[in-house]
Amino acid sequence: MSIARKIALMVLLSMLTSAVVFGTALVGLGRVSASVDNITGKTMPAVLAASDVRAMYLTMNSTAFERATTKDPAKGAELVKQLEGLSKSIIKQINLYDSNTSDPAEKQVLDDVKMSIAQYMSKMTQVSNLVEASEAEMAIDIMQTQVGPLHQKLSGIFDKLMKFKTAEAEAASESSAQAYRATVSVTIVVALIGLALIGLLGLVVGRSIARPLLAMQQAIARTAEELDFRNSIPVNSRDEVGRTLEAYNALLTKLRNSFAEIQQATGRMQVVTSEAEASAHQIADNSNTQSAASSGMAAAIEELTVSISVVAHQAEEASQHTQVSRDNAARGAEVILATVNGIQTISGTVREAAERIDALRNDSDSISSVANIIREIADQTNLLALNAAIEAARAGEQGRG
Template structure:
């Protein structure tokens, strides 16, 4: 369709709708004719069926009327009258061939008369069915009891030896309990309907052929007119297309113009094209000037982009250096924070140790003070011992003097005993013993004196040592007090150091967070610089592409002559 010429398209646009309309008309006409024909056929079938029903009813009415006087005058149970009436009905025939007959059944289904088959008389046929299962006798009896009615069923037709539709009509004679009926085959209705249908099909075919001929004539006439009109439209357009092709495929000379002598839309098309070509010519001139300005601006932008890319690269390098320094500072701050934390922990441990040392010093001071009190008490005891030793010495001296006096008295007694002779011998012995005892006492006293002197000497030395120990104890207590004060100062200083270490660690952690944030910011700046550098490269590439496009556009514009 896209490769077809305008003339062919216009011809198709004319022919196709005509053919489509013709097809629709034929379809609608065929449909309507068939609907109308089917309606007529159905009406014909109904009329034929009504005619058949009227014929059957008239036959039955005739049969009943032929025995009506017998029926009216007969008494119930009058078999003679019944036999006479039955004989009359059995002999009744109708039809061109005389093959129509009347059949009579009792209401209980017993056959009383069927002329073609007298052997059925006396048999009960209430269960007689056709091939479709219709209880023929029963339904006819039911219709007769209701005042009369029709029944259509299938029965074998001897002349065709085939099952065909048969229509029967029956009425009742209640006094005798009779069903009187008759029927005939209605396959001739189908034959007449088939003949009418064949005639209808011929009529429809003839009508469709007539419509096709008329429509074909219209298509031919309108096709001829379409050719004439399409030539009148397509030929000037072909001339305009040739002129446009000459402008487009030639040297691109926009100064050429189409012939405007043509009338109608083609002339308007030529005028429109000439105006368009003039605008294009003006536009090409302006585009050439714009291309020159674009070329200059592209060159300037290229220079600016080169400087920008250099600045961005330098900024990126500086940012990387700052980022490295920030990372190092963050590491140093992290180390300071770690050391401050360790120092804080050590200060806390030292504080605890100093507190323990202070407690020990306090206990030591208390013990030394207790020792000092004990030393003082011991010094007092030793001094008292020294005094007692001196008193003992005095007593010893007295004892020594007594021993000397005793020794002297013993000597005097010995002298006196010697003078007395034998009378004084016993006394002399006693005097010797006393002198011996006095000597031993003097010796013991000397030994005791020596021991007391040694004891006094040791006591004096002990007193001196105790005095020195007391002085040293006092000095130790004083120094321990100074030590306790120094430990208090150390504890306070260590607590201050621990607090300051904690503050330093906290500040270091804050500095670490700040350093991390600063590092992220520097990294973000570096990323921005990286993207800026990438964008600068892309912009440089875009500038190069713009230069290529400017060259391409210049080449394209130069194809036209303004």
């Protein structure tokens, strides 16, 4: 896996963790909000309704005792209207309360409240009639013996109803608190798990990047210090670092091959240098030999020059003799002419030798052959000079004869 994909995976995991934490928080907040809505929308109105019903009942009870003790008909009629209004309000609140509850026990309590209120109002009608009939003592007696127990019963029922609503409010509050605690706990757990996964993945990714880079750094430092290109770095990943290590190992391989070729070329150069040195020694030896040959050739040329001078002198002398004895020395003239031709041939040969001497400066290998040619020319010249001298002597003798 490439480094880019590893980093993308870390980012994706971070985003997923954040999303899970956010979602968990939203779910928890939803539960808390539902609990709060239940408290504010149902529980608290029910508690307030129960409290209002109880307050209206207490007002109705005090109004009932006032009606029992009031002898003024007008005020009595007004108190009766108040009692009827309070009774209707209580029944209305009880019905509203009943529509917002589903607990059978609580509904039973509400039914008891409605029945007790009906009995209470029936007794208060009886009391009101007795008061209007000027039977105040009997009305007071009914209030004490019959309405009083109903009042105690209704007070107990209202206390029970308040306990129901108080318990319901406490349960809703506890549910909200539990939802909050659960939200916090789950959020913390999910966040910790996400952080642990991100940290673990970051550690793995960091090691997968740092270890090969450290190995490459150490290998490069060791190569730079020891100049040893044989140490390749093992490649354990296919990411960018792994490809970099493969390229570095390929570079080391090319360097090793190049150094091997350089070493082979150096060996070949040493062989060539040795051969060149041997050739130089051989050339030096040949130069010494050629120098000696050149010295011999110079001596031969000098000897040839002397021989040519002698031959020329003798030819001149022979020519003078042939002028005196032209008719008697025809053979000698022919010999002399042949000698002259030989001398010309020798002159051409000498010229050729001179040209070869010039060429000898550029071609040291031909010096020995040129020296041999010169020796042959010198020998031939000496032979011709000897023949010319003999023929000249013969011609002289014939001329004198």
